[in-house]
Amino acid sequence: MPSTPFPRAPYAEDPARSLGRKLAEPESRTRTAFARDRDRIIHATSFRRLKEKTQVFVAHEGDHFRTRLTHSLEVAQIARSLAVAMGLDADLAETVALAHDLGHPPFGHAGEDELERRMERFGGFDHNVQTFRVVTKLERRYPRFEGLNLTWETLEGVIKHNGPVDGKLQKPSWRAIAEFDAEYGLRLSTWASAEAQVAALSDDIAYNNHDVDDGVQAGLFHLKELLDVPLIGPILAGVYAEFPDEDASIVRLEAVRRMIGAMVDDVMDETARRAAAAKVGSPEDVRNLGHALVAFSRPMVEDLAQLRAFLMERMYRHWRVNRTRSQARRILAEMFQLFLTEPDVLPTEWFARSQNRDEAGLARVVCDYIAGMTDRFAIEEHRKLFHIDAWT
Incomplete structure (x- = not known):
């Protein structure tokens, strides 16, 4: 006998009442607006790349450790189950969960820390902002617009899932959010759905x-x-x-x-x-x-704080993890500096994007290129650029 459906919460989002997309599109005959967003994320190049991006371990260290892709799928599964049980829109919860890590660079937190360091003079780097830039600009799959043209509710969730962000708009790294918000307000001072x-x-x-x-x-x-x-x-x-x-x-x-x-x-x-x-x-x-x-x-919250303290001491600061982080930082630092001083060694598409830009604009192109790399690709790209054995 089928189980009784969970009652819909009065505060659940309704896709039929969505505030729509920045560029209006005809509705899908087969999917709600939020389900359509989910499918666009799943088909995105940046989503596929998550399969070889990691958080603690580097992708080549073992097949059984989580990658950003498997992590995103686990988050999406939990989010969908929770949303259903709480009477919320499961498609929207799943969509935000699938999108939340799209802006992470290779090598997990080590990669993020290094790009923050390298971009400090050029407007900064923030993985949440990078995720937003991926879905609104960097993904190029459609003839009529850059990005994925997601619904207002999904974009709100991508940038505000941890709470209001209006206090961050003065940070140079958040300039892209401020500019987008000026054109298509996301109510950055409120909580998300x-x-x-x-x-x-x-x-x-x-x-x-x-x-x-x-x-x-x-x-x-x-x-x-x-x-x-x-x-x-x-x-x-x-x-x-x-x-x-x-x-x-x-x-x-x-x-x-x-x-x-x-x-x-x-x-x-x-x-x-x-x-x-x-x-x-x-x-x-x-x-x-x-x-x-x-x-x-x-x-x-108190129990989780003690668990995180244990993991910080025994895992995140373990000498083996520290060694990997050190190698990762050097790889990204050396590539960043090379591309910044010799942009003509960038792949053709990225070199074209770097033309007629000031130093900050060039640095942003370099940062976007590196942030999109997988762990394995970054290691191989570094080898080709810096090791003579790659020539043979």
């Missing part, structure tokens, strides 16, 4: 869990070392007690699965509490609430 907030929390749920999983698999720490860490510790102890003779890999996976469930339940309970307390009755109420509607409870 509940669906976009679901995507943001789903990102937290996914990466906290997959970093535990990947860290154990990489041998950076042992599963039993997590027994004293809040949230995961009690869950892990329960799995060991229930399955004392089970293989360690199954224990790890079961503990991670249960931790995801605990975090999802916490988000649903806390969001329901906040919605009831503030009498949230419409999407507009969500935007004007003054704080996040979709959130973890305070005890969960």
Whole structure:
């Protein structure tokens, strides 16, 4: 017998009431506006490149570690499930989740840090802004417009999923957002939709869990070392007690699965509490609430802070990870400087984009080219540019 559908929340976004696209297009006969956005992201070149972009480990270090692509798919799955259970528009939540990492450069946080350093004199670099630039400008697939021409609600979610951003508009790196907003206002001083907030929390749920999983698999720490860490510790102890003779890999996976469930339940309970307390009755109420509607409870936030502290000490600052980060920074720094001083070694399309620009404009083209690289492509491009053996 089919399960009873979850009731629609009064503050859910309705694709039939979407504020539309910057450039008007005929509606699809087969998909809602938000589902169409999702499909455009899935077919984008920048989305495919996520398969060889990583966060902690470099793509060539192992086939079992998460990439930005597998992470985005996990975030999208959690976001869609949460949205359905909360009576929200699942297509919009999934769309924002799939798009959230499109602007990340190769080599994870090390790559982002290096591009921030290299672009400091030229307007800065911010991966959230880069994601927005990817979907509004850098993707070139359609004859009538640059970017993907996504709906207002999706664009709002891409740039505001973590909260209002009007306070960032004075940063040089946010100039692209300020210029776009002047033409097509995204109400940057308000919160985004509940669906976009679901995507943001789903990102937290996914990466906290997959970093535990990947860290154990990489041998950076042992599963039993997590027994004293809040949230995961009690869950892990329960799995060991229930399955004392089970293989360690199954224990790890079961503990991670249960931790995801605990975090999802916490988000649903806390969001329901906040919605009831503030009498949230419409999407507009969500935007004007003054704080996040979709959130973890305070005890969960405190537990996650201790888990992140453990991962910071035992994983993110591990000497093996530090060594990889160091190599990644050097690769990007050397390529950036070469392209800046000798733009004629850029591929033809990118060299053409660099013509008739001042130094800051040239640096932005170089940054866009490097930010779009996968880990593997960046390593190979660096080898071709700096190692004589590549000639043979």
